[in-house]
Amino acid sequence: MKNEAAKAFIGDLRVALFLAFKSITKGNRWVPILLVLVMSFSFVNVIFASSILAGVMTTMDEQLVNTVLSNVIISPQEDEYYIDRVSSLEDKIRQIPGVAGVSSRLIDNVFIEYQWKEKERPTDRGKSGTWRVVGINPQQEAGVTTIHSHMIEGGYLHGNDRDEIILGVEIAGGGRAQSASFLTLGGVRVGDKVRVTYSNGIQREYTVKGIFQVREMEEADCTAFVTWTEMVSVLGRQVFFDRASQILVKAQEGVDEDSLVRQLSSIGLKGEVRSWREYSGAMHSVVFTFRIIASLIGSIGLAVAAIVMFIVIYVAVVNKKREIGILRAIGIQRSSIIGSYLTQAVVYAVFGVVFGWLMVRFLLQPYFVRYPLDLPIGLVSLAVQPLIVGSSTLGLIGSAILAGFIPAWFIMKQSIIRTIWGQ
Amino acid sequence: MIVARGLHKVYGRGLSATHALRGVSLTVQPGEFVAVMGRSGSGKSTLLHLLGLLDTPTSGEIHIEDTDVLKLSEEEKSKFRLERLGYVFQEYSLLGELTALENVYLPALSSTTGHRDYKERAARILDIVGLGERLGHYPSEASGGEQQRVTIARALVNQPRILFADEPTASLDVKSARVILELFRRLNKDLGQTIVMVTHEPEDQQYVDRVVWLKDGFIEREST
Numbered sequence: 001m002k003n004e005a006a007k008a009f010i011g012d013l014r015v016a017l018f019l020a021f022k023s024i025t026k027g028n029r030w031v032p033i034l035l036v037l038v039m040s041f042s043f044v045n046v047i048f049a050s051s052i053l054a055g056v057m058t059t060m061d062e063q064l065v066n067t068v069l070s071n072v073i074i075s076p077q078e079d080e081y082y083i084d085r086v087s088s089l090e091d092k093i094r095q096i097p098g099v100a101g102v103s104s105r106l107i108d109n110v111f112i113e114y115q116w117k118e119k120e121r122p123t124d125r126g127k128s129g130t131w132r133v134v135g136i137n138p139q140q141e142a143g144v145t146t147i148h149s150h151m152i153e154g155g156y157l158h159g160n161d162r163d164e165i166i167l168g169v170e171i172a173g174g175g176r177a178q179s180a181s182f183l184t185l186g187g188v189r190v191g192d193k194v195r196v197t198y199s200n201g202i203q204r205e206y207t208v209k210g211i212f213q214v215r216e217m218e219e220a221d222c223t224a225f226v227t228w229t230e231m232v233s234v235l236g237r238q239v240f241f242d243r244a245s246q247i248l249v250k251a252q253e254g255v256d257e258d259s260l261v262r263q264l265s266s267i268g269l270k271g272e273v274r275s276w277r278e279y280s281g282a283m284h285s286v287v288f289t290f291r292i293i294a295s296l297i298g299s300i301g302l303a304v305a306a307i308v309m310f311i312v313i314y315v316a317v318v319n320k321k322r323e324i325g326i327l328r329a330i331g332i333q334r335s336s337i338i339g340s341y342l343t344q345a346v347v348y349a350v351f352g353v354v355f356g357w358l359m360v361r362f363l364l365q366p367y368f369v370r371y372p373l374d375l376p377i378g379l380v381s382l383a384v385q386p387l388i389v390g391s392s393t394l395g396l397i398g399s400a401i402l403a404g405f406i407p408a409w410f411i412m413k414q415s416i417i418r419t420i421w422g423q
Numbered sequence: 424m425i426v427a428r429g430l431h432k433v434y435g436r437g438l439s440a441t442h443a444l445r446g447v448s449l450t451v452q453p454g455e456f457v458a459v460m461g462r463s464g465s466g467k468s469t470l471l472h473l474l475g476l477l478d479t480p481t482s483g484e485i486h487i488e489d490t491d492v493l494k495l496s497e498e499e500k501s502k503f504r505l506e507r508l509g510y511v512f513q514e515y516s517l518l519g520e521l522t523a524l525e526n527v528y529l530p531a532l533s534s535t536t537g538h539r540d541y542k543e544r545a546a547r548i549l550d551i552v553g554l555g556e557r558l559g560h561y562p563s564e565a566s567g568g569e570q571q572r573v574t575i576a577r578a579l580v581n582q583p584r585i586l587f588a589d590e591p592t593a594s595l596d597v598k599s600a601r602v603i604l605e606l607f608r609r610l611n612k613d614l615g616q617t618i619v620m621v622t623h624e625p626e627d628q629q630y631v632d633r634v635v636w637l638k639d640g641f642i643e644r645e646s647t
Contacts, residue, residue, distance in 0.1 A: 008502075015533040019518075026520035026561075326516045329477055330530050330577065331505025333498065416477045420512070 008333075015332055016339030023344055032348060035312055039352020039396060040359060042305030046298050046392040047360050047384060053294040054383035055368075056375070057287050063378060066146040067220040069276040070103070070248035071257050072264060076271055082243040083271045089247065096263050098255035101143030104244035106135035106231045111197040112171065112224065114185035127186040131171050133196065133224045135231025144250040147212055147220065152176065154190035154210030161227050165194065165206035168221035169213040176213060177221075196224075202234050247271070298392065306399030313345055314407040324411055325419030338408045345404025349397045360384060425451040425474055425585065425619070430483035432469050432640075443469040444480070445640040451585070456611040456618045458627060461637035467621045468589055470637065474619060475508055475587040476500045488584060505530055509578030511588040515570045517562040517577075523549060524558040527576045534581050541580070548576040552606055568599025575606060579616075586610070588620040592627070604630045 024032050065071060076083050083089070086104045093102045113128040138157040142148045147166075148156040157166055169177050173184025181187075188194060190208050197203045206226065214220040232240045251260050257275040264273045280287075317324070327337055365382050372379040411419060432444040443466045451457050459467045472478040474485060476492055485492050487507070495503060504510075517526045524545055531541035549555055552572040562570055571591055578586055588607070592600035608630045610616040620631065628634050628646075636643040 011533045015529065018529070018532060022518075022520045022525070322516075323518055326512065326518075328501070329475075329504065329510055329512075331501050331503075331508070331581075332530070332533050333501050333505075336533060417472055420477075420516075 012333050012336040012339065015336040016343055019327075019336070019340035020343035020347065023340065024347060031312070031316055032351075035309070035348040036351045036355060038308050038312065039305065039349050039400070040356040042301060042308065043353050043356030043392060043396055044359050044364070046301035046305070046396070047356070047388060048364065048382070049297040049301060050294045050388045050392070051360075051382040051384045052373070052380065053290050053297070054385055054388065055373075055380045056377060057290050058383040059375075059378045059380050060287065063214060063220075064280055065276050067150070067214045068145070069279055070101075070144045071251040071255075072249040072260055072273060072275055073279050074247040074249065074264065074269065074271045074273050076245070078272070080270075082240070082245060083247060083269075084243055086242050086244045086247065089269055092267050092269075093247070093249060093264065096260070096267070098252050098260055098263075099249055100252040101140065101250035103136060103140040103144040103248045103250075104228070105141075105246050105248065106228065106235065106240060106243070107245035108133050108135075108199050108231070108235065110199065110224075112185065113195045113197075114188050114192065116195050127173075129171070129183065129185065131168075131222055131224055133165075133198075133226060133231070135226055135228045137228045138225075141225075144248045147214070147225065150212040150214045150220075151210045152213045154208065156210055157225060157227055159227060159229070161209065162230050162233075163204075163206055164209035164226070165196070166210040166212060166225045167194070167208055168223050169211055170221040171224055172208070172211045196226075198234050200235065204230075204234060294388075298388070298395075302392070302395040302399055305396055306403055309345065309349070309400050309403035310406065313341065313403050317341060317407040317411055321411060321419055322421075324408075325416055325421075328412075328416045329420060334412045338405060338412060341408040342401060342404045345400040346397060349400030352400075353393050353396055357389070424453050424486075424488060425449070425617075426484075426486040427474060428484045430470070430473055430485070431481045432466070432473060432478070433481045442640050444473070446483075447637070447640070447642055449474075449635060449642065451617065451619055453584070453617055454611070454615040455633065456607065456631045457620070458631040458634045459619065459621045459637060460623060460625075460628075460634055461643070463623070464639075465637040466640040467623075467637050471587055471589050471619065471621045475510060476504055477510075506534060506581055507584045509581070509583035509586040511571065511574050511578050511586070511591045513590040513593050515562065515567065515594070516574055517570055519562050522559050522561055523554060523565065523573045523576075526562070526573055527580050530577060531580045545576070545580055548579050549573070551579075552576045553602075566599070567595050568602055571595060571599070571603055572606065575603070575610075579610070585617045585619065588618065590621055590623065592622070592624065600624075 074083060090102045090104060093099055109130060110133045111128060111130050113126060115127050119126040136157070138159055142156070152169065154166070157164065167188060170179050171185055172188040173181055174187035177184050185194065188208055188211070190210060192208050193205055194208060195203060195205050249260070249264065251257055261273050261275050324337055328334070365384060368382045372381040427447065427449045430444050430447040431442070434441045434443060447466070447470055459470055461467045469478070473480050479493065490503070492500065492503060518529070521529065524542065527549055528541045528545035531544065546555070546558055549558055552575055554569060554572055554576070557565065557569065562573070565573065592603050595603065604627060607618055607620065611618055632647065634646045636645065
């Protein structure tokens with residue numbers, strides 16, 4: 001009995017494959033060409049939309065890592081403001097394999113004023129605001145973030161600088177800032193003086209040495225930097241000589257951040273060790289929103305592909321109604337006939353995916369690598385992710401299976417005689 | 424052997440119901456060549472469709488070789504048609520994408536009887552119907568008569584017990600029609616093939632053993 005069933009299955013499969021092969025190779029040559037084209041462009045559409053959004057997300061992530069957070073952030077323990085014994089900690093961290101750079105930072109929220117001498121009364125707001133000033137070792141910081149390469153005016157800090165400050169463009173203001181003028185210092189230029197009032201009440205006047213802009217990464221552009229030495233002298237050498245508000249750790253290319261976090265946690269430092277993903281918080285929800293939008297666009301693309309495929313296969317099946325009736329009349333099993341249309345649909349889908357992938361891989365991807373989209377957020381290229389390719393491939397083949405199955409199954413439900421008569 | 428009893432077939436319902444067959448009973452012996460004749464609308468094609476398991480009667484019984492075929496499931500009917508029945512249709516019924524040889528061996532490909540020599544067998548049958556030289560031709564490259572002969576070869580490839588033919592010469596010229604009917608007679612006489620053929624051509628009577636005349640869904644008379 002089992003043997004009989006196996007024979008029947010093999011017979012049905014053989015007929016299904018035979019009919020599908022003949023229909024593809026000997027039928028109307030435009031049907032396979034058009035179907036493969038439709039599937040290819042549907043695939044490209046799904047991949048392109050998702051990959052551009054993934055590219056935006058990648059750019060945002062990269063900017064966040066490169067300019068604000070680095071790969072791993074060590075912050076003080078929950079009930080403390082600072083991390084102690086920073087210099088020995090830095091040495092320990094540098095010895096961990098996979099660490100490319102370490103930068104300790106002292107952070108203070110400050111009041112910055114520009115042209116304060118022109119104010120009529122001390123209580124006037126003038127050109128001022130509250131921002132974050134970060135004290136850095138410029139050389140170490142350059143090994144961890146890329147702020148130094150985003151200077152749009154003036155230059156970056158040197159280790160010995162004491163009376164100088166660099167400002168993010170959203171603090172400096174002027175034509176290149178995105179924020180409204182009243183939210184900035186209203187157009188500070190390199191060489192101008194600004195007055196900084198620290199949280200401990202100490203005031204310092206600095207010459208603006210440089211202004212930087214990290215595209216749309218506003219968090220970075222709303223930050224000012226002075227040297228570590230300067231910051232320590234302001235906050236109190238005795239207390240802050242060997243302390244930091246946070247330590248940024250840059251991972252070498254290809255190093256797994258989570259494993260680096262585990263290694264850092266195991267060296268017994270007194271602080272919270274988090275990867276940038278964990279730390280990014282609000283940015284994470286933006287990225288998550290983008291992911292949802294990408295999935296929605298991908299799903300719509302797949303649905304359109306499935307509908308187009310369905311229509312084309314439905315028309316092909318309807319045109320072959322009489323043939324289907326004849327096949328049923330001579331005893332060809334329904335499963336063989338449906339199987340032949342399923343096979344055709346899958347073949348078209350597979351070829352569509354292959355051609356689509358070739359278009360993406362050898363046409364679109366190289367093009368966008370060479371000419372990335374210059375969006376306000378930064379230069380965005382296609383980020384073709386294996387997950388997107390995999391899910392699009394499965395989605396498209398799944399859609400094709402449905403598109404091949406439903407019309408054939410629908411016709412199978414009609415009586416043989418009506419099918420032969422083409423009704 | 425086919426035994427049909429009290430076959431009724433009603434199309435539609437209520438006032439629009441059409442009685443195509445009104446209690447037809449018929450027996451076809453093994454090796455017999457029977458023609459079913461009658462005017463248009465007499466129910467002859469309907470009878471053939473019911474006997475050939477292409478349609479289901481509203482009521483009645485059909486036994487083919489002791490099998491109560493109306494009790495078979497759709498899949499079993501399909502298998503029964505494939506392995507025990509052969510069909511020749513009124514109009515050309517070949518698959519345009521297949522050559523003559525492929526059209527003929529297609530049912531054998533699906534058969535579970537385990538014929539491994541299906542290509543040779545198909546070629547042999549095509550030779551029998553006089554198309555041994557045209558195995559690789561597509562239907563579009565063949566005449567109407569040749570296409571019908573390919574259809575007959577296809578119907579015979581699984582060595583069916585009964586061959587059904589629904590006005591097989593209706594769309595052929597006189598010469599081609601004669602070739603087809605001669606072929607049927609040869610298959611019947613030489614190979615003992617049971618054939619049930621629907622026709623409306625009076626001159627076809629000379630080729631058959633028995634003629635069943637239908638009128639308004641009833642068997643009007645039979646002649647030998």
